Amino acid sequence: xxxxxxxxxxxxxxxxxxxxxxxxxxxxxxxxxxxxxxxxxxxxxxxxxxxxxxxxxxxxxxxxxxxxxxxxxxxxxxxxxxxxxxxxxxxxxxxxxxxxxxxxxxxxxxxxxxxxxxxxxxxxxxxxxxxxxxxxxxxxxxxxxxxxxxxxxxxxxxxxxxxxxxxxxxxxxxxxxxxxxxxxxxxxxxxxxxxxxxxxxxxxxxxxxxxxxxxxxxxxxxxxxxxxxxxxxxxxxxxxxxxxxxxxxxxxxxxxxxxxxxxxxxxxxxxxxxxxxxxxxxxxxxxxxxxxxxxxxxxxxxxxxxxxxxxxxxxxxxxxxxxxxxxxxxxxxxxxxxxxxxxxxxxxxxxxxxxxxxxxxxxxxxxxxxxxxxxxxxxxxxxxxxxxxxxxxxxxxxxxxxxxxxxxxxxxxxxxxxxxxxxxxxxxxxxxxxxxxxxxxxxxxxxxxxxxxxxxxxxxxxxxxxxxxxxxxxxxxxxxxxxxxxxxxxxxxxxxxxxxxxxxxxxxxxxxxxxxxxxxxx
Numbered sequence: 238x239x240x241x242x243x244x245x246x247x248x249x250x251x252x253x254x255x256x257x258x259x260x261x262x263x264x265x266x267x268x269x270x271x272x273x274x275x276x277x278x279x280x281x282x283x284x285x286x287x288x289x290x291x292x293x294x295x296x297x298x299x300x301x302x303x304x305x306x307x308x309x310x311x312x313x314x315x316x317x318x319x320x321x322x323x324x325x326x327x328x329x330x331x332x333x334x335x336x337x338x339x340x341x342x343x344x345x346x347x348x349x350x351x352x353x354x355x356x357x358x359x360x361x362x363x364x365x366x367x368x369x370x371x372x373x374x375x376x377x378x379x380x381x382x383x384x385x386x387x388x389x390x391x392x393x394x395x396x397x398x399x400x401x402x403x404x405x406x407x408x409x410x411x412x413x414x415x416x417x418x419x420x421x422x423x424x425x426x427x428x429x430x431x432x433x434x435x436x437x438x439x440x441x442x443x444x445x446x447x448x449x450x451x452x453x454x455x456x457x458x459x460x461x462x463x464x465x466x467x468x469x470x471x472x473x474x475x476x477x478x479x480x481x482x483x484x485x486x487x488x489x490x491x492x493x494x495x496x497x498x499x500x501x502x503x504x505x506x507x508x509x510x511x512x513x514x515x516x517x518x519x520x521x522x523x524x525x526x527x528x529x530x531x532x533x534x535x536x537x538x539x540x541x542x543x544x545x546x547x548x549x550x551x552x553x554x555x556x557x558x559x560x561x562x563x564x565x566x567x568x569x570x571x572x573x574x575x576x577x578x579x580x581x582x583x584x585x586x587x588x589x590x591x592x593x594x595x596x597x598x599x600x601x602x603x604x605x606x607x608x609x610x611x612x613x614x615x616x617x618x619x620x621x622x623x624x625x626x627x628x629x630x631x632x633x634x635x636x637x638x639x640x641x642x643x644x645x646x647x648x649x650x651x652x653x654x655x656x657x658x659x660x661x662x663x664x665x666x667x668x669x670x671x672x673x674x675x676x677x678x679x680x681x682x683x684x685x686x687x688x689x690x691x692x693x694x695x696x697x698x699x700x701x702x703x704x705x706x707x708x709x710x711x712x713x714x715x716x717x718x719x720x721x722x723x724x725x726x727x728x729x730x731x732x733x734x735x736x737x738x739x740x741x742x743x744x745x746x747x748x749x750x751x752x753x754x755x756x757x758x759x
Contacts, residue, residue: 273302277323281330286337288330293342296331297351300324304351304358317359321368324355345386349376350393357400363407366400370417373397381429390432394421395439402446411446411458418443426473436477437484440466444484448491456491456503463488481521482528485511489531501535508532525569529559530576540583546590549583553600556580560603564611573615577604578622585629594629594643598650601626623654624666631673644677664702664738667695671708681714688712692721699736703727 276299280292303324328349334342353369361368373393380388394417401407401414418439425433440462447459463485469478489507492500508528515523533552539545540552556577562570577600584590584597601623607616630647633640651670654660662670670691678684692709695701706727710718722730 273299274323277303277327281326285333286339288334288339288342290341293331293334293339296327296342297345297348300327300348300351300355303327304355317355317365318361321352321355321359321361321365325352328352343386346376346388346390346393349387350390350396353393353396353400357396357403363404363410366397366404366407366410366413369397369400373417377424377430388432389430391434391436391439394418394433395442398439399442402442411443411450411452411455414443414446415458415462422469422478425475434477435469435475437466437479437481440478440480441483441487444487444491448487448494451494453495456488456495456497456500459488459491479521482511482523482525485522486525486527486531489528489535493531493535498538501539504532504535523569526559526571526573526576529555529570529572530579533576533579536583537579540586544586544589546587549580549587549590549593549596552580552583553596556600560607563613571613571615572604572607574604574617574619574622577601577616578619578625581622581625581629585625585632588632588634591635594626594633594646597626597629598646601650618657618660620654620660620663620666623650623660624663624669626650627654627666627673628669631669631676633677637679640677640679644673647673647677662698662700664700664705667691667698667700668702668704668708671705671712675708675712684712685714685717689717689721696731696734699734700738701730701734702738706730 276295280288280296280299283292303320328344328351331342331344331348335344349372353372356365356369356372359365373389373396376387376389376393398414398417398421401410401417404410404413407413418435421433421439422435424430425435444459444462447455447462452458463480466478466480466484469475470480485507489504492504492507497503508524508531511522511524511528533555536545536548536552540548556572559570559572559576563572581597581600584593584600587593587596590596601618604616604618604622607613608618627647627650630643630650633643635643647670651662651666654662654666671688674684674688674691678687688709692701692713695705695709709721713721
């Protein structure tokens, strides 16, 4: 029975469409793996020069199957070495067969690429990258010696570049990946390999490697790489190496991840260069929505750490540029709720600007309009935006009139949050609303009435978090507080009141049938 199965499998593997259907079928991973392991062992264990034509045609497809289906074969990094050795063993068997006089067996570039890909995805880190690099060098040497069948192509170089970017155990992995890129470029320019022409896609993994390296020189190296790409494009006339929007976004994100105090300024300079170049006709580096998001994110440190009064205003102006460009027909600049939430949050933290809560509310109103009137689904408001507006109101200083205005705005925003299922208040929303009651209402009777009603709604929703409990204590008189809580500590309160409390801002359970959504009145 076992013999019949193996013979059938050999016949199946001889036909490419059937092999592909078998590999991608719904059979369990261990069955696929055992199938490939058995065929591989049978081929490699035979004496050199004895392979049949069917077995010879099986080798390349087996190699491709091993290299291309790690998830299907349940080959994680723990046993990725097994896969790589299996593929390399098949290649070695093909080479040995050729040397034994079997002229019908020819190892080609795709076979070598399969071996390098298997090592690259093996999870062996720098060991895998070194082995892949060795194979690539061997391919180029063989090609230079006259073997046209193994000429390294674009994929060959890219596999090795990506292998180095995956080598997390090597501190200098980004530099090693860039060395392969430089060798690739020099090999092409010298005429040693016309298939080694560098393309944008080869630079992107190296850019990402520098951006995520957390090295001090990471942003600078990423910028230098962009400059080299432009040099290849304009001076060497290698158009395929021209940088695109993604490349510049990666460089800006590299600055964003750095701890450099000049990162915001540098990101803004790169962004303005992109805009200027696109206006001059270089559409390849036209800023997209991601570019705008990075620029706005870069302002976070100035607002949250250094309390920069102009940070929120700068972010708001950039957001307005994004909105105007989209409304004028630029589909690449479609805003989303994340970018709106960022700008609202900046205004909420800019307490030194008079009327900052109105600016926060203005951004939310623009987001609502973009969602409802312009039908931009990605702009759907969420509880984070509403909570930030209420927080901006709660932090307002000024006259009694100004505080009353801020409270009315907080109340209106809270009620709107209650009205939509996708913006239902959470424990943080209730917490900042209690803060607004305690800080903005001067009349103790009004505070008790409003906070008491709010407390009941909060408990009904199961959103009484520790912050909300602390704020309600400050907002209520002692008698009312005693009446509502029984003088208990937070830990002693019913768990039902805290059932939807989370450590992060998340939507609480939607109120059933809008219960109590209209009971709250100042």
